[in-house]
Amino acid sequence: MASSTHTPALKPIELIVYSDFNCPWCYVAHKEISTAVARAKAAHADVPFKLEYRPFQLDPSLPEDKPVCRIACYKKKFGSEARMGSVCQLLKERGKSVGINLYVLSSLLYLPSSFFCSFSSP
Numbered sequence: 001m002a003s004s005t006h007t008p009a010l011k012p013i014e015l016i017v018y019s020d021f022n023c024p025w026c027y028v029a030h031k032e033i034s035t036a037v038a039r040a041k042a043a044h045a046d047v048p049f050k051l052e053y054r055p056f057q058l059d060p061s062l063p064e065d066k067p068v069c070r071i072a073c074y075k076k077k078f079g080s081e082a083r084m085g086s087v088c089q090l091l092k093e094r095g096k097s098v099g100i101n102l103y104v105l106s107s108l109l110y111l112p113s114s115f116f117c118s119f120s121s122p
Contacts, residue, residue, distance in 0.1 A: 012048040013040075018056040024091055026058075033097040057093055 017033060019026040030053075037049050062068060074084040095102040 010047055012050040014050045016054060018054050020056050020058040023058055024095070028059050028091070028095050028100060028102075030097075031100060035098065035107070055077060 015033070015037075017030070019030065021027075033051070036053060040047065041049065059073075062073075071084075074088070075081060078084045078087050092102050
């Protein structure tokens with residue numbers, strides 16, 4: 001009687017990512033995570049991945065019912081216009097490294113996340 005060799009299924013590597021979809025840094029991180037998972041799958045095709053995104057609101061002080069000035073928010077967050085400029089430049093460079101062309105201050109208004117949710121599928 002021949003014996004069969006059976007390799008047990010590997011347990012998936014589970015990644016839970018908390019992300020604010022209104023945050024450009026979170027978008028860059030999403031691209032970096034996607035690239036890392038793709039590389040891992042290419043190197044180890046037998047290892048399954050389970051990727052789960054969960055919402056996280058970075059700035060709960062933003063109003064839900066009206067847009068606010070993005071530049072004012074950034075100045076408040078980063079302390080000065082010079083610091084804001086250097087952080088935005090770093091974000092552009094980091095985005096470009098993963099294939100995203102970010103126009104960080106092209107939109108002067110922050111729209112509340114609830115605005116974007118209104119376009120999602122039911």
